[in-house]
Amino acid sequence: MSVADSNNEGFTGTDAHAVNGKLPGADAHYDLVVVGAGPAGLAAALEAAANGASVLLVDEHPVSAAQMGNDVPYWFGGRMTGAVAAKARMIEQVFMAEPLFEQAFDAGIEVQLGVYAWGLWRNRANLGALPEAMLGLADEERSWTVGFKAIVLATGARDLALAFDGWAQPGVMGAQGLHALLTRYDAFAGRRLVVLGSGDLALDTAQLALDKGLEVAALVEVADAPQGDAAKAAALQAAGVPIRCASVIRGAPSGIDGVRAAVIGPVSGEGPGETLECDTICMAVGVVPAIELLDVAGGRIVTDSARGGHVPQALAGMALPDVFIAGDCAGLGHGREAAAAQGRAAARQALGLDAPALDHEAQAADRLAYRQAWLRALVAATPDTVHVCQCEEVSRADLLGVQPPQYLARPEKLGCRSLETLLHDGPPDQEQIKRLTRACMGACQARRCREQVGMLLAMGANLPIDQAPRAGWRAPVRPLALKVLADWDEAEAMREGWDVWFGIPTQWTPYRDIGTEREAMHREALGGNMHL
Amino acid sequence: MTKSANGASVIVIGAGVTGLSAAWWLARSGVDVIVLDKGVVGWEASSRNGGGASHYQSPLFDEEQRLWPMMDELLGYPTEYQRERVIIAVSERQLHHYHYIAGMCGDMGYQVDKIDAQQAREMVPLAGDNCLGGIHLRFGGHANPQRTVQAYAWATQDLGGRIIQHCPALRIETSAGRATGVVTPQGTLSCDALVVAAGPQISGLMAPLGVDVPLAAARAEMIVTEPAPLMRWGGVDGNGLYGRQTLRGNLAYGGGPHEWLDTDPAGPTARPSTPLARNLARRVAELLPGAAHLNVIRSWSGIIENTPDGRPIIDRLTHPENVTIATMSGVGFGLSPASGHAIRDLVIDGQVSFAEIDKLALSRFADLAPDWRSQRGWEALASAA
Numbered sequence: 056m057s058v059a060d061s062n063n064e065g066f067t068g069t070d071a072h073a074v075n076g077k078l079p080g081a082d083a084h085y086d087l088v089v090v091g092a093g094p095a096g097l098a099a100a101l102e103a104a105a106n107g108a109s110v111l112l113v114d115e116h117p118v119s120a121a122q123m124g125n126d127v128p129y130w131f132g133g134r135m136t137g138a139v140a141a142k143a144r145m146i147e148q149v150f151m152a153e154p155l156f157e158q159a160f161d162a163g164i165e166v167q168l169g170v171y172a173w174g175l176w177r178n179r180a181n182l183g184a185l186p187e188a189m190l191g192l193a194d195e196e197r198s199w200t201v202g203f204k205a206i207v208l209a210t211g212a213r214d215l216a217l218a219f220d221g222w223a224q225p226g227v228m229g230a231q232g233l234h235a236l237l238t239r240y241d242a243f244a245g246r247r248l249v250v251l252g253s254g255d256l257a258l259d260t261a262q263l264a265l266d267k268g269l270e271v272a273a274l275v276e277v278a279d280a281p282q283g284d285a286a287k288a289a290a291l292q293a294a295g296v297p298i299r300c301a302s303v304i305r306g307a308p309s310g311i312d313g314v315r316a317a318v319i320g321p322v323s324g325e326g327p328g329e330t331l332e333c334d335t336i337c338m339a340v341g342v343v344p345a346i347e348l349l350d351v352a353g354g355r356i357v358t359d360s361a362r363g364g365h366v367p368q369a370l371a372g373m374a375l376p377d378v379f380i381a382g383d384c385a386g387l388g389h390g391r392e393a394a395a396a397q398g399r400a401a402a403r404q405a406l407g408l409d410a411p412a413l414d415h416e417a418q419a420a421d422r423l424a425y426r427q428a429w430l431r432a433l434v435a436a437t438p439d440t441v442h443v444c445q446c447e448e449v450s451r452a453d454l455l456g457v458q459p460p461q462y463l464a465r466p467e468k469l470g471c472r473s474l475e476t477l478l479h480d481g482p483p484d485q486e487q488i489k490r491l492t493r494a495c496m497g498a499c500q501a502r503r504c505r506e507q508v509g510m511l512l513a514m515g516a517n518l519p520i521d522q523a524p525r526a527g528w529r530a531p532v533r534p535l536a537l538k539v540l541a542d543w544d545e546a547e548a549m550r551e552g553w554d555v556w557f558g559i560p561t562q563w564t565p566y567r568d569i570g571t572e573r574e575a576m577h578r579e580a581l582g583g584n585m586h587l
Numbered sequence: 588m589t590k591s592a593n594g595a596s597v598i599v600i601g602a603g604v605t606g607l608s609a610a611w612w613l614a615r616s617g618v619d620v621i622v623l624d625k626g627v628v629g630w631e632a633s634s635r636n637g638g639g640a641s642h643y644q645s646p647l648f649d650e651e652q653r654l655w656p657m658m659d660e661l662l663g664y665p666t667e668y669q670r671e672r673v674i675i676a677v678s679e680r681q682l683h684h685y686h687y688i689a690g691m692c693g694d695m696g697y698q699v700d701k702i703d704a705q706q707a708r709e710m711v712p713l714a715g716d717n718c719l720g721g722i723h724l725r726f727g728g729h730a731n732p733q734r735t736v737q738a739y740a741w742a743t744q745d746l747g748g749r750i751i752q753h754c755p756a757l758r759i760e761t762s763a764g765r766a767t768g769v770v771t772p773q774g775t776l777s778c779d780a781l782v783v784a785a786g787p788q789i790s791g792l793m794a795p796l797g798v799d800v801p802l803a804a805a806r807a808e809m810i811v812t813e814p815a816p817l818m819r820w821g822g823v824d825g826n827g828l829y830g831r832q833t834l835r836g837n838l839a840y841g842g843g844p845h846e847w848l849d850t851d852p853a854g855p856t857a858r859p860s861t862p863l864a865r866n867l868a869r870r871v872a873e874l875l876p877g878a879a880h881l882n883v884i885r886s887w888s889g890i891i892e893n894t895p896d897g898r899p900i901i902d903r904l905t906h907p908e909n910v911t912i913a914t915m916s917g918v919g920f921g922l923s924p925a926s927g928h929a930i931r932d933l934v935i936d937g938q939v940s941f942a943e944i945d946k947l948a949l950s951r952f953a954d955l956a957p958d959w960r961s962q963r964g965w966e967a968l969a970s971a972a
Contacts, residue, residue: 062895063956070964073805074844078862125882174862181806181890182859183971184846191862200862353857447835459665459734462834468663472741480628480740481752487627490634490733493835498813500884530860534882537812541869542862549866553827555842557805557917562897565695566646569898569946580687 072558074184077549081189081202085111085165087405088190088203089398090172090348092116094391095382096209097155098398099405104162108406111201112159113170115533116239117145119195122171125499125534128345129235130214132228133313134335136242142169142195145240152239170194173540174530175206175352177375188377190348191530198540205377205405208349209398212342212363212383215426216503218443218451219433220306222336225313230260230339237267245335249317250274253298254425255283257339261291264337272331274298277322277432282425303432307336322432340429341422343506344384347532349374358521360423362386364506365525370415371397372404379405388418427520430510443511444504446497453492454508455515460493474515483512485524495526498534594777595621595749597934598769599784600756600792604633604732605919606784607739607750608927609934611662614746616935621776622740622748623769625755625854629736631786633920635858635889637809637829637841639822640921641672641727643692645899646942647925652726654924663745664738667731667834672822675707675714675721677873681825682719689722698725711823713815715876721825729822729831732920739923755853756785759792759910766796766907780909780934787892789914791852798904800912801952802892803965804850808860809841809888810867812881826874828867838878840871847960848890849967860886891917895952895959901926902949903933912949 069075087103089096092114100112115128120140123131139145146168150156159166174191176182189200214229221227226245230252236243246269250261253276261271274281274296281288281298288298299319305328306318317336320328344363350356354375355368363386367374371385381397382389389397396413403410439452447460456473458465474483485495485508494508495501501508505526513523531540542549556562563581564574597613599606602624613620624630640655642648658666676682689699700723707721708714740750751773758770759781768777783789787804794800814836821832830840843866848855864886872879894900894916903911911933915922925942932939960966 062952062954062959063962066962066964068962068964070847072844073964074846074861074863075964075968077844174864176859176861178970179859179972180857181848181855181971182846182857182861183968184861185970189862191865198865351860353859460835463665463667466659466663466665468741468745469665480750484627487630487733487737491737496835498882498884529885529887530864531883531886534813534884536880536882537868537872538879540865540883541872542865543869545866545869549844553843553866555824555827555829556807557845557893557897559893559897562916562918563644565644565691566946567695577691581684 071552072554077546077552078184078186079546080186081200084202085109086204087207087402088113088201089207089209090190091209091211091382092153092156092166093209093211093382093394095394095398096207097159098395099207099209099381099402100159100164101155101162102399102402103406104164106406106408110164111167112164113167113172113192115169115171116235117142117149117169122533126502127499127533128213128502129232130216130229130338130503131232131236132335133225134228134244135236135240136244138242139240148241149239171533171535172348173198173533173535175348177352177377179353193535193539196539198535203377205379207379207381207398207401207405208384209382210345210348210384212387213345213502214338215341215343215506216338217340217430217433217507218441219304219437220441221309221314222307223442223445224307224309226309226334227307227314227336228338230256230337231342233260233337234263237263246270247272247333248335248337249331249333250337250339251304252276252339253281253283253288253300255287256342258283258287258291260337260339261296262287265294265296271296272333275302275304275319276300277303277429303436304336305436320436324435341426342383342387344387346384347528349378349380350528351530351532352378354378356525358523359386360421360521361418362388363422371413372401387422388420423520427510430507443507444494444497446499447493449492449494451511454488454494454511457488457491459491474512478516483516483524485509485512485526488512489526500532500534501526591777594768595619596778597780597782598623598776598778599782600769601783601785602628602740602750602752603631603784603786603919604629604736604739604923605913605915605926606782607736607743608923609782609784609913609930610748611739611743611746612927612931613934614743614748616931618935620743620748622743622750623754623756623771624752627752628740628750629733631855632889632891633736634733635809635887636732636920637839638729638732638831638920639829640668640729641724642918642921643695643697643727645922646944646947647922647929650925650928650941651922655728655730658924662738662742664741666735666738668728669730669821670728671820672724672727672729673710673721673820674724675711675823675825675874676719677717677826679719682721685722685825692724699723700725710820711875712818713875713877717873717876727822731833756792759796761796761907764907766910782911782913782930782934784913786914787850787890788852788854789912791850793912796907800900800949801895801955801959802914803960804848804890804892805845806848806858806888806890807841807845808843808863808867808886809839810864810871810883810886811837811839812871812878813837813884815878815881824874826870828870828874838871838875838881840867842870843867847965847967848971855890858888858890860888893917895955895963899947900949901929901933901944901947903937904949
């Protein structure tokens with residue numbers, strides 16, 4: 056066969072190595088799948104079940120001690136007790152902590168606790184290989200998929216983390232992590248806290264800590280006055296908790312058990328620091344809508360300061376065909392009752408029933424400005440050698456210098472490169488900079504650093520904070536062990552059609568053998584594969 | 588060749604690894620060069636690949652091998668290049684296959700050592716009892732794709748080359764049988780010569796010039812784990828996978844079925860990954876059982892163009908005679924030090940100085956049937972809306 060002839064002969068009209076028909080359908084099917092058993096998710100599941108739908112309600116809590124150690128999904132800061140290691144016991148604990156779970160069981164809802172939702176896929180641009188839309192689930196042992204007529208994402212919000220000197224120590228954590236450990240898990244290991252922030256999140260966090268019999272040494276606020284509800288602030292102050300305004304944390308001295316104090320001082324940077332003894336520093340400056348699953352499914356994400364930063368473009372309701380969102384993941388600031396109403400409405404929409412119109416009144420809160428004020432104060436109070444990315448140990452200086460990680464040599468020319476020089480080529484791109492610096496590339500999947508890295512890049516580029524670049528989420532949106540994620544029950548079609556790279560028979564023929572008898576020999580022997 | 592704000596001696600369309608290497612080689616020869624890209628440097632398959640640099644089938648391979656060990660020094664920026672590869676088998680069929688490859692490489696003069704199961708486990712500490720042995724390529728290697736792409740870009744700039752990001756080439760202007768400029772949303776840039784290295788978008792750019800460049804794009808996926816202890820040889824694969832351990836320790840692997848796509852002339856609107864991550868995870872866990880407990884922390888996909896025979900097209904055209912087109916057909920990263928050299932030679936000298944690449948000419952597809960994609964089963968799925 057001549058070279059030219061091989062262009063048009065010997066083809067069957069099918070590509071045995073293409074994905075066509077190889078991806079299996081879901082392992083189980085429901086009318087409605089609800090991810091997240093907070094107020095919105097529970098209300099959605101109960102509403103759907105009341106209307107006769109088959110419903111699966113999954114919630115990842117209790118997460119394993121290993122996930123907690125990675126600060127997944129919240130910033131737990133290593134302040135959990137040993138009780139979290141016993142997952143079966145914890146499932147009971149989490150179940151008992153929420154009375155609606157029993158109601159859900161009675162309504163015939165399949166409730167799965169301690170189950171991670173790690174991927175959401177539907178056919179869309181550049182993806183047509185799925186036999187149906189699917190949600191990826193996993194526990195500590197295995198992963199599987201579920202199909203649905205519709206899905207409600209009620210995934211809540213996660214912690215905003217901002218770096219300061221000592222923030223990587225055990226005992227530095229986020230408000231969501233603290234709330235979970237104090238309530239659902241009943242497994243908090245600290246006794247005396249300093250709370251960063253004075254908005255409602257911080258005030259509620261401090262009050263919860265007091266209610267649980269803990270000590271609160273102080274709230275620390277960079278602004279000149281408390282930011283949250285005046286009555287809540289007054290209640291705390293009446294209980295003897297000072298709110299230290301125009302102040303910022305300068306560092307967190309630590310010992311063998313992690314944090315042993317918070318050093319605070321005026322935002323101006325003047326004056327000596329003051330040491331507040333504590334074993335826990337809880338950052339309660341903000342929370343961030345948990346958009347991971349919608350992002351990987353192709354939902355459009357926008358920046359909206361009032362709703363919490365990077366949020367779904369869609370408001371509560373339908374975000375993609377057959378994908379609905381409700382509660383904090385659709386935008387912050389609505390409270391439990393409103394979240395539940397969103398959940399019920401989403402379930403009704405998802406089932407094609409009449410749904411009440413929701414009140415989508417715009418909020419005034421400028422959450423990004425508040426976060427930025429905190430970040431500015433922390434940057435001023437923190438040496439630029441502090442790691443903004445804990446996993447990959449990337450300092451603020453190296454991030455803004457766009458320098459490679461420490462394990463690489465830094466040739467002279469790299470000293471001439473920085474964010475500033477990169478900006479000559481275009482606006483800052485977090486995906487590009489993270490690959491160069493490795494910031495946001497670590498085992499926590501950038502939960503601790505993605506917001507602050509984006510904000511630092513915007514500030515470094517003199518961009519308005521609402522133009523902070525965003526690093527996209529990738530499945531699995533929870534870290535899962537290879538052996539857990541693995542499909543050990545693989546379909547025959549997948550196994551038979553597997554090829555390392557395209558399986559084009561002529562691709563791997565050594566150049567000198569092209570058009571010779573040896574080419575046919577190689578094709579026969581290799582079957583088109585480079586390495587099976 | 589004077590430097591003009593409205594153009595350059597040579598314009599390269601596409602800041603992928605091939606276009607950037609070509610620009611770097613041209614700039615090294617003192618040519619005033621501009622690289623245009625619709626987005627950020629190395630944004631598509633050039634930075635979404637396994638980082639392999641062991642493509643012994645290519646006529647450019649000897650030059651690639653010569654250059655890679657020097658690239659950090661030549662570019663002035665780190666590429667994370669590491670030498671050699673180890674390919675291990677977990678089935679008899681795989682082992683037989685790898686041994687055939689060893690023989691094929693040996694015939695070409697490249698040293699490949701067969702290793703038994705015990706040697707394999709010693710060389711690859713994460714391998715398990717299921718390992719049956721494999722081969723040790725005493726050539727080739729791997730590097731960090733994103734870091735390398737950026738190194739080409741920076742090195743090109745250091746030599747006076749210009750890289751214009753977020754500036755798609757909309758159309759090629761011609762006059763009297765020559766390409767004279769490139770139309771972009773920011774205006775028209777003039778040139779004396781043109782390199783079209785725009786991946787899947789090459790076909791759409793060349794069609795109005797009456798040049799049919801048969802390419803089909805497809806999506807392929809990879810997964811990456813949290814770091815594992817560093818192995819002596821990071822370039823370990825097998826079991827249907829390609830990939831490597833990065834210098835950070837992460838295990839990054841891909842393989843398996845691809846999805847053929849229609850090409851958006853403006854570039855991909857999405858690069859979705861799929862539950863195929865589970866099949867990849869299984870194969871990595873089989874290949875490296877010592878890593879089976881490690882968390883997968885990301886997956887991603889890239890969109891890659893292929894020619895009908897899976898071989899590159901590197902060709903300076905006869906009409907227009909000042910246009911050179913280059914697609915590496917899905918195997919571009921590792922060969923990039925040499926492909927850029929070849930393009931430089933074609934643009935400046937009209938022929939490649941270090942290798943014979945006549946069989947990579949576009950003319951080999953002159954008689955290609957119009958329905959070549961359907962003949963091969965390479966058509967996009969209707970459900971990819």
